[in-house]
Amino acid sequence: MKTFLLRRIFFSVLLQLPCLSLASEQNPASVVTKKANQKILKALPFDHRQDFEDIKRGFIAPLPDNGIIKNDQGGPVWDLGAFQFARGEVAPDTANPSLWRQLQLISEGGLYRVTPRIYQVRSADLSNISFIEGDSGVIVMDPLISAETAKAALELYRQHRGNRPVVAVIYTHSHVDHYGGVRGVVDEEEVKSGRVKIIAPENFLIEAVSENVFAGNHMARRASFMYGNLISKDPKGTLGAGLGLETSTGTVTLIEPTDTITKTGQTLKVDGLTFHFLMAPGSEAPAEMHFFVPELKAVTAAENATHTLHNLYTLRGAKVRNARNWSRYLNETLQRWGEKAEVLFAPHHWPTWGKENVVNHLKKQRDLYKYLNDQTLRLANHGYNMVQAAEMMTLPPELSQYWANRGYYGSVNHDTRAVWNYYLGFFDGNPARLYPMPPTAAGKKYVQYMGGAANIIQQAKRDYNAGEYRWVAEVLDKLVSAEPNNRAARDLLADALEQMGYQQENGTWRNFFLSGAKELRDGIERLPVPLTASADTIRNMPTELIFDYLGIRLNGPKATGKQISINITLPDINEHYALVLENAVLNYTAPVSSPHCSVTIQRSDLNDILLGTATLQEKIRDGAVNIEGDAEQLKLLLSLMDQFDFWWNLVTPEPMDKQSLEAS
Incomplete structure (x- = not known):
């Protein structure tokens, strides 16, 4: 109706704005942080090296141009080389050794053979793109976020496997890193003519186009923290997102599905191969499906069984996911195909080979989500609230010592809160917490009760030196909410968040803490972020x-x-x-x-x-x-229509510009 109706969601305008050059010095790891990270080395089985063998298995060729993929204007939309600082290096003091290990694995990239007829290009985007060879052409599974990265991946595949035509594209689920690059592998005219099928689960289109629109401005702003788009790529910055390195910043595209999978047990014959489908709605995505190809003895559980504990609630913000159903879908996958599959491959991370290993991996992932679901409800039924349950939750060794169950993307803490919230909502039943004051008003009263800003900062410095970073962050959040221009409070809060970030095993938690520290110190910098509400998204709405x-x-x-x-x-x-x-x-x-x-x-x-x-x-x-x-x-x-500003503050209650920062 008018330009501004959706325009503010489209970040292309914002990407052209100049950045504020306010970079500040980052601190080294404190003594407390060093000790916390050293404990991890003793707590986990770092001598187990199978993943490092599996990540290299089937390697054919690296990404060309040192892992840099560019758009038509010559600008980079992906740079794998930026994450090579971890390869072969011992974890520094500023990194949790477990997350560092995960970065070493996911920063391996290029073209790989999974089986004689399944190939993957990995680490060319947040997700993997898979090429399944049929009788006459190739079936593409999950074509990444950007057309540019998907095109580069297809070119690398064809360079080594021949110029096979794309005969079908499969979207396993409705998240943008599994469909956004589709125009990089297929032309829409080929789809309209019937030469290429686009296969997707029921409700794929409505879920794909709606998630990034209704709450899109808020969600995308938080995603800029979650994926580390705004912080450096180095041992003091982002170590990836656990599920993958980061999000590419190319052109997000979408072509409407031609074939919809509507029920478990549905079968499609595609280019000589048989695909048996299992519906998994409301698991990792609102629209998601698994499938098995008997001719290849290959199964995928989409994003429901990767090499990390996944999100039951994503920190960028989305509907809470159903852990019970997630576990049930994995169990059904086991029951249907566990004894038949020789390889489990996924749109993230590396495959699992061998029937015994496939069954073990599916069981461990199944029981991971079931444990979180059941034990959270057990604690809730004992009367523990959401925060208490999350603090009490620990996984049993048989689950926690399995590397693929570590919390690199989801975490035990926030997944427990997700389960609690899924069943019980935001209120814990204590009437004192039913009607809280907003942050700024509450912050001013806290500061008054605690003897003023100077007294709070003095005590917070003492607690910071003692390594009580969580408490320092909690207290100083009240002070910064009351006095957003208080430079000393902002800096000390940033210092606490930074040390918390250095200790995190979870990539997205680390990115959030370090991004928050950067915003407190430097204000908001308008840097490139992914454009998910793209032209194709709008046309398909x-x-x-x-x-x-x-x-x-x-x-x-x-x-x-x-x-x-x-x-x-x-x-x-x-x-x-x-x-x-x-x-x-x-x-x-x-x-x-x-x-x-x-x-x-x-x-x-x-x-x-x-x-x-x-x-x-x-x-x-x-x-x-x-x-x-x-x-x-x-x-x-x-x-009467509002415009939404993308660059709203996440860690202070009021907008801060360069002048006010300098004045403070």
Whole structure:
């Protein structure tokens, strides 16, 4: 309807903004942090080296150009070489040795043979791309985040396996790192002609296009912390995200599926190979599926059985996942195919070979999620709240000593809180916590009760020197919330978060702590982040979803007392609606009999406006938009739509600019 309706989600504009050059010195690891990290060396089986053999198995060729993949303008969208600092090196004091080990594994990249007819390109993006060779061509599974990285991976595969045509693409689930690069491996005309199938689980499209839109601005901002996009790649910065290194920053694309898998047991014959499917909705993704190829004795559990404890709640923000169902899907995979599979391959990490190892891995992962589900509920039923349960939860040795169950991406702590929240919500039953004050107001009272800022900082310094970083962070968060310009408080809070980051086994926790420390010290730097709400995403959004998003953008207080009705006709897709504003809520219905005005616009022109490639006024001037009736009511409705600023502060309650930082 107007450029700003979705524009703020599209980060392409923001990516062109200059960065603030405010880089500050990072601290070394403290004595407490060094000791904490050294304990890890004694607690885990570092002498078990099978993963280091498996990660190299089947290696054919490295990524070309030293692992740098560029876009059409020559700018890098992926740089594997930036993560090579860990290879062959002993973990430094600023790194948890377990996370360092994981980085050494996931920074291995290139083309690999899984079996004689399955090949993978790994570490060319956050995820893997798999090539399954049929009788006449190749079936691509999960084509990465960006068209550029997927294209480079396909070229590397063809360089060593011949120029096999792509005959099908399989999306195992609805997250962007499993479909975003599709136009790098196939042309849409090939799909429309029927030469290429696009196979996906039921509800894939609606889940793929909705997750990054409704709460997309908030989610993407947190993702910039989660994936370490804003911090350095070195022993004091990001060590990857555990599941993969980081997210590529190329062009996110999407082609609508041609074949939908709707039920467990469904079978498809694709280029001479038989695919048996198992539905796994509401596990790692809202729409997800496993499959088995009997001719190749190969099984994939999509992202539900990788070499890490996964997220039951992702720190970027998303719906909480169902640990019970997750475990059940893995158990069903075992029951159906465990005795038949000789290899388990996944869109992250490295495969597991051998029937015994496949069964063991699936069992260990199955029981990991079942243990977290069952034991969290056991503690909840004893009366422990969410935070208490998370603090009490430990895995038994038979699960915790298995490397693939370590918390590199999910963690035992926040997954326990996820299970608790899934069943019981945000309130723990204590009425003193039912109606908390907001952070700034509460922070001011805390500071007053604790004798003022100077007294808090003095005591916090003492606790920091004693290594009580969690407490220092908790206390100073109150002070910074009350006094966001207090430089001493910000710096000491940053120091505490930094040491917490250095100790983390979990890659995303480390990235969050270190990103928070950077923002406290330097303010907000506008750096490249992935563009997930891309042109293809918008074009594939059902019109109803766009109108739902307009309702989210509506400023309710400003809309109070206003009544507007507008009929909208989209002739190119033969759709007719009315947007009706009343009770400070925007609904869409069938057309009404007496609207304030009627708008006729092609859906393709609406897409242009939403993507910011044209304005409403330009479309009216060109005759692409026709308005009958009171056009002022349309202008009024548009004026009630909020714009979302992507670069909102995560660790301070109010925006901080360079001048205010310097002044403080």
